[in-house]
Amino acid sequence: MDVIVLGPAGCGKSTLTGEFGRYLKREGYSVRFLNLDPGCLAAPYQCDFDIRERFTVEQIMRSERLGPGGAMVRAMEKLSETEIPKYSADFTLIDTPGQLEVFAFQAAGPKIVRQYRDPVGIFILDACIGIQDLPAIYLYSLATGHRLGIETIRIVNKVDMLRESELEAMREYLGNPVILKKRIHTRGTLSDIYVPLSELLQRVLLAQRNPFVSARTGRGFGELLDLLHEVRCACGDTT
Numbered sequence: 001m002d003v004i005v006l007g008p009a010g011c012g013k014s015t016l017t018g019e020f021g022r023y024l025k026r027e028g029y030s031v032r033f034l035n036l037d038p039g040c041l042a043a044p045y046q047c048d049f050d051i052r053e054r055f056t057v058e059q060i061m062r063s064e065r066l067g068p069g070g071a072m073v074r075a076m077e078k079l080s081e082t083e084i085p086k087y088s089a090d091f092t093l094i095d096t097p098g099q100l101e102v103f104a105f106q107a108a109g110p111k112i113v114r115q116y117r118d119p120v121g122i123f124i125l126d127a128c129i130g131i132q133d134l135p136a137i138y139l140y141s142l143a144t145g146h147r148l149g150i151e152t153i154r155i156v157n158k159v160d161m162l163r164e165s166e167l168e169a170m171r172e173y174l175g176n177p178v179i180l181k182k183r184i185h186t187r188g189t190l191s192d193i194y195v196p197l198s199e200l201l202q203r204v205l206l207a208q209r210n211p212f213v214s215a216r217t218g219r220g221f222g223e224l225l226d227l228l229h230e231v232r233c234a235c236g237d238t239t
């Protein structure tokens, strides 16, 4: 199974790739690690393929006299023209750049992802974001999956940083459309857009499971693994 780890800057993509990969190995699976982030200084896992061996954002900044954003866009173009090795491991974990908008919303992203036959995306929601901002980031995750054209599951990471009562509130919130709806602002001229969007979000939230995970402690890895298996089961049901 090819698993593409997605999410905004600093949400824990690289940590999860490393720690979840080591967990999978302990469970007896064969695992490969791919780093597709040409901007990182180091990856916290032993890479089977590391895009930084071909080019880095820093090299592109120097050679093409670009700023960090422009160099990352250029790097993604180069990545989309690069043949990424394919492995027949049980799990190939693919770590992606922190600049999600460059990876997912420029032309290169879907082209890169299309190199894989039927990948699954894990979109990481950072538990520290706070309940009030969850709807926005959840919509972002849906847009990302849609844009890349891949089946995407969502996990809440860094749960070790919250108290149990805070986690409970978040769990209740994710499972309760009424609370959620109140949180989406519906005032003003944009209400025509936000009301249907909030209704869509409620339907999605009720239909999906979102494992609570800590990439640091390994909490929730078993549930994440189960969900990945379920996504790949014949029925495709992730409830």
Ligand SMILES: Nc1nc2c(ncn2[C@@H]2O[C@H](COP(=O)(O)OP(=O)(O)OP(=O)(O)O)[C@@H](O)[C@H]2O)c(=O)[nH]1
Residues within 6 Å of the ligand: 007, 008, 009, 010, 011, 012, 013, 014, 015, 016, 037, 040, 096, 097, 098, 099, 157, 158, 159, 160, 161, 213, 214, 215, 216, 217
């Ligand atoms: N407490 C806690 N910290 C975490 C967890 N996962 C990641 N972190 C920390 O969050 C910070 C960012 O983690 P990374 O794994 O580098 O995040 P990333 O999404 O790969 O970051 P970029 O590639 O730069 O976007 C680091 O300090 C990690 O140690 C977690 O589950 N719990």
Ligand SMILES: [Mg+2]
Residues within 6 Å of the ligand: 013, 014, 015, 037, 040, 095, 096, 097, 098
């Ligand atoms: Mg990273």
